[in-house]
Amino acid sequence: xxxxxxxxxxxxxxxxxxxxxxxxxxxxxxxxxxxxxxxxxxxxxxxxxxxxxxxxxxxxxxxxxxxxxxxxxxxxxxxxxxxxxxxxxxxxxxxxxxxxxxxxxxxxxxxxxxxxxxxxxxxxxxxxxxxxxxxxxxxxxxxxxxxxxxxxxxxxxxxxxxxxxxxxxxx
Numbered sequence: 001x002x003x004x005x006x007x008x009x010x011x012x013x014x015x016x017x018x019x020x021x022x023x024x025x026x027x028x029x030x031x032x033x034x035x036x037x038x039x040x041x042x043x044x045x046x047x048x049x050x051x052x053x054x055x056x057x058x059x060x061x062x063x064x065x066x067x068x069x070x071x072x073x074x075x076x077x078x079x080x081x082x083x084x085x086x087x088x089x090x091x092x093x094x095x096x097x098x099x100x101x102x103x104x105x106x107x108x109x110x111x112x113x114x115x116x117x118x119x120x121x122x123x124x125x126x127x128x129x130x131x132x133x134x135x136x137x138x139x140x141x142x143x144x145x146x147x148x149x150x151x152x153x154x155x156x157x158x159x160x161x162x163x164x165x166x167x168x169x170x171x
Contacts, residue, residue: 039150047122049109049122066096070099070101088118099125
């Protein structure tokens with residue numbers, strides 16, 4: 001009886017080991033698609049420091065590149081990427097539109113006074129619903145837009161490599 005129990009125990013642990021070993025080789029990590037190629041959604045979004053709303057699509061002109069950047073004053077990585085946005089502002093081939101995410105208006109204003117304003121236009125998403133409709137996961141996140149299509153999505157803060165990639169795409 002003791003021998004049968006030992007054999008069953010060994011078979012059981014071998015079976016469990018094989019299952020876990022196979023699981024290690026199967027990557028279930030979700031990697032979001034950054035090559036989007038989808039139309040800019042029809043959204044009415046509030047203009048920053050105003051009660052007026054604007055249709056998001058109306059901001060994007062034909063044959064122009066735009067970077068729609070979702071940011072917040074409370075976001076550390078947003079502060080980190082801000083100097084790159086200021087550099088990108090000087091490029092003639094692209095306009096940056098900011099979408100302020102779940103932020104206090106005064107804090108957002110102070111953030112821009114302190115670090116500079118790279119945005120051509122600033123929009124407000126006080127409850128985060130507009131960002132979700134765009135397909136954003138959080139802040140910072142940026143969308144490269146051309147011909148009213150989101151052609152590329154950047155999750156997380158922009159860095160030098162992504163900055164170079166954007167510059168190559170817009171030239």
